[in-house]
Amino acid sequence: MxxxxxxxxxxxxxxxxxxxxxxxxxxxxxxxxxxxxxxxxxxxxxxxxxxxxxxxxxxxxxxxxxxxxxxxxxxxxxxxxxxxxxxxxxxxxxxxxxxxxxxxxxxxxxxIYTVDRTRRQAAGVEPAAGIAPAASVEQATGQSVAEPIGPPPAAASTPVAALGL
Structure with a gap:
């Protein structure tokens, strides 16, 4: 193509x-x-x-x-x-x-800028294929995983320079 x-x-x-x-x-x-x-x-x-x-x-x-x-x-x-x-x-x-x-x-x-890598989620949308829901991650790792419920905090941004890009 x-x-x-x-x-x-x-x-x-x-x-x-x-x-x-x-x-x-x-x-x-x-x-x-x-x-x-x-x-x-x-x-x-x-x-x-x-x-x-x-x-x-x-x-x-x-x-x-x-x-x-x-x-x-x-x-x-x-x-x-x-x-x-x-x-x-x-x-x-x-x-x-x-x-x-x-x-x-x-x-x-x-x-030089920061990139917000948090996922945007729409209400009632199932995770994409291959993405484990939080409950599955908790069972597999034994660690608690919190689902994002609002806008990401400012600390969720990663400086591009830190990513080596």
Whole structure:
């Protein structure tokens, strides 16, 4: 089976992110993003070229999560596609393009952050195949295991640097 790919964009959040809602009620994340460019010279050295700026948008629940997780100056990597657009303003046609992100994450090459590895649980959902319920773990190990019943405590996060990533 072929590997499916998407366009990607990496850079930094250049403006304060905004969360708004479409006419259909869907959440929309918007941020102006910057992309640094470099020129490589024959001797192997690099010179920073002019930074370019672009619009990045994301929709629905992912937009809400992005708004909670990203701030101005954060480095990111996004997967999605370029959406060209045009509209009329004062009798003139305005054209542009925006990057529509389907996935958005912090750039681990430029960001130190923590990862919460606790499982999200929905009410009434059985554990996935191969995952033993707490009672089975208690019987096998003789140790008491507490089921998570709410949001994980802050200490549940593990620094990425500590994971060797």
């Amino acid at each position: 072929a590997i499916r790919t998407q366009e990607s964009l990496s850079g930094f959040i250049a403006s304060d992110p905004q969360l708004s809602f479409t006419s259909k009620g869907d959440a929309k994340f918007y941020a102006r993003v910057g992309r640094e460019h470099y020129v490589r010279h024959d001797d192997g050295s690099f010179t920073q070229d002019e930074t370019s700026f672009h619009d990045l948008v994301m929709y629905r629940r992912s937009a809400e999560r992005a708004y909670e997780q990203f701030a101005k100056a954060d480095s990111f990597i996004a997967e999605g596609y370029i959406h060209p657009y045009s509209y009329e303003k004062d009798g003139q046609t305005v054209t542009g393009e925006e990057f529509v992100a389907k996935r958005l994450g912090h750039d681990v090459a430029r960001t």
